[in-house]
Amino acid sequence: xxxxxxxxxxxxxxxxxxxxxxxxxxxxxxxxxxxxxxxxxxxxxxxxxxxxxxxxxxxxxxxxxxxxxxxxxxxxxxxxxxxxxxxxxxxxxxxxxxxxxxxxxxxxxxxxxxxxx
Numbered sequence: 001x002x003x004x005x006x007x008x009x010x011x012x013x014x015x016x017x018x019x020x021x022x023x024x025x026x027x028x029x030x031x032x033x034x035x036x037x038x039x040x041x042x043x044x045x046x047x048x049x050x051x052x053x054x055x056x057x058x059x060x061x062x063x064x065x066x067x068x069x070x071x072x073x074x075x076x077x078x079x080x081x082x083x084x085x086x087x088x089x090x091x092x093x094x095x096x097x098x099x100x101x102x103x104x105x106x107x108x109x110x111x112x113x114x115x116x117x
Contacts, residue, residue, distance in 0.1 A: 002032070002115040006096055013103045017065075019058055023096035023111055029087040036116045037084030040068040042096075043109040045077045051104030055080070055111065061092040077109050084116065 007023040029035065046053045052073050057066040068082035094113075100106040 004113040004115065006111040006113065008110040010108050012098050012100060012106045014099055015101065015103050017097045017099050020096045020098060024093060026091055026093045027087055028091040029089060032115050034117055037086060039084055039114040039116065040070065040082040041079060041114050042070055042111040043077050043079045044072060045074050045107050046100065047075060047105040049073050049075050051100055051102040053106040054099045056097050058095050058097045059088060059092050060095050062088060
């Protein structure tokens, strides 16, 4: 297993998907020969349980969301993991995207990509 850090820290209240340039990485599947899949892992929370915090990985190069969305209504930090996904071929730039229903404060502690072999 290999972990690729995306970043840490921050508070957002955006109600629509917002791309975070501070959470960015460029990846190519060629750098991980034989990998079976990747998983987005993020530790995040809300300040109000009446909302839903959402985090996902976004392919900036191809302007497409990766099937990695994480949702939480928790007011305590919790590690969430996405379903396994594969990278698009070639080197692409990926950024984290966030949104918070009702404009509640969404706090991210850390985010990373787990590479499984």
